[in-house]
Amino acid sequence: MTITQLQYVLAVAEYRNFTQAAEKSFVTQPTLSMQVQKLEDELDILIFDRSKKPISITEVGKKIVAQAKNIVNEAERIKDIVDQEKGFIGGEYTLGIIPTVMPTLLPMFLKAFINKYPKVNLIIKEQSTENLIQNIQDGHLDAAIAATPLEIDYIIERPLYYEPFVGYVPKGHRLSSCSKLVPEDLDVSDILLLQDGHCFREGVLNLCKATKKLGEDHFELQSGSFETLINLSNEGLGMTLLPFLNTLELDKEKKENLKYFKDPSPAREVSLIYHKSELKIQITEALRDVISGVIRGAIAFQDVKIISPITK
Incomplete structure (x- = not known):
């Protein structure tokens, strides 16, 4: 054998x-x-x-x-x-990242990581939370970055940062005159949502404590793009909610439509997750240190309320 x-x-x-x-x-x-x-x-x-x-x-x-x-x-x-024992940090390392985190976080840490750890062959895959969990269990991913808590017995969760929700409220919307939002202001019937399978969508629904059945309106949107949600919002089809990092690169005109929440701001917990066997843990720790270092200056919010990424 x-x-x-x-x-x-x-x-x-x-x-x-x-x-x-x-x-x-x-x-x-x-x-x-x-x-x-x-x-x-x-x-x-x-x-x-x-x-x-x-x-x-x-x-x-x-x-x-x-x-x-x-x-x-x-x-x-x-x-x-x-x-x-040798202090060696190198070799192949496969990292999964959820779609609502990949476009904003990856450019922030990738160059710094590969420069600091050139012997690591980092393979990055964009996958849904469900696929990340399965691939960690099957050994196809060494670690992943996802919204937590997931509370899965064989997965270790190490929080990286807490990312506030930000409202995108176009002019003329019923909430456009509000200086700050509170969750009670939200009505799921006029919030543009990502398609099923995105944990950020589930977080928004949990925030709204929605009881309304989706799909009752005259159109049903299935999009994985925050840009699409913003453009539709500008056409008067509703407001939307964005993760904080997605608001940093908006142009000046779009930033005028951003509405922040009163403290404690609803937020999602974004964590580095990996199997409890802790294989390649030295690379995992190096990755966590680099990400924590670059994200520290980007998100200054402290008083937040974590919204679950899954529907209980």
Whole structure:
């Protein structure tokens, strides 16, 4: 039994297809199949039922796959121990970021990080919170940046910053004369929202404590763009809410439509999240230090009220 054989078993278990598992493992399909077969012969059991399409995992195979995950993780931890002992911060590191954070935060820290840690091969993927969670569990991401709290037992959450909600209220809107907003002012029926799947959307709905069913209006918007929401708002179709960092690059005319909340301002908690196994923790800590350093001067708000990114 080898670590490589266990890695191949995990790949087949994930993709339920030997050809695809081989492609993802960067080996030929016959090589991968042969190694999995050798392990099954050694153990004298079947891990996979090949008679079904897609391939299924046998009952004993499920137990072996679960144990294989632990063994592969612990094997990778040995290299981590050596790297930490040598003070080495380098190698491949895959980071996921939610779409409502990626455009604003990434330009703030990426150059500083790659300059400070040139031996880290940073791979960045934009994904929804649901996909980030799944990919952390499956080992496809070393860490992610997402709105929290998520309260998942196998994920560690390390807050990076607290980002206030800001109202974008065009002239002529019922709230345009308000100097400051309070949550009670909000009516979900005239707030333009991101499409389903965005945690910022869920945070806005939680803030509004919405009871109105979405889709009752004469149009239904499905957009992942804050720019689109702003443009529609300027056309008199409602107001919208923005994360604070998204307001920094607005032009002067659009900034005149921004309305801040009275303290404590509703805000989202943005955290660096990773698996409790803490693999590659030295890179994770380095990343957190760099982001915390650059964000400190951008967000000066202190008195905030955290809004959950998920609907309870």
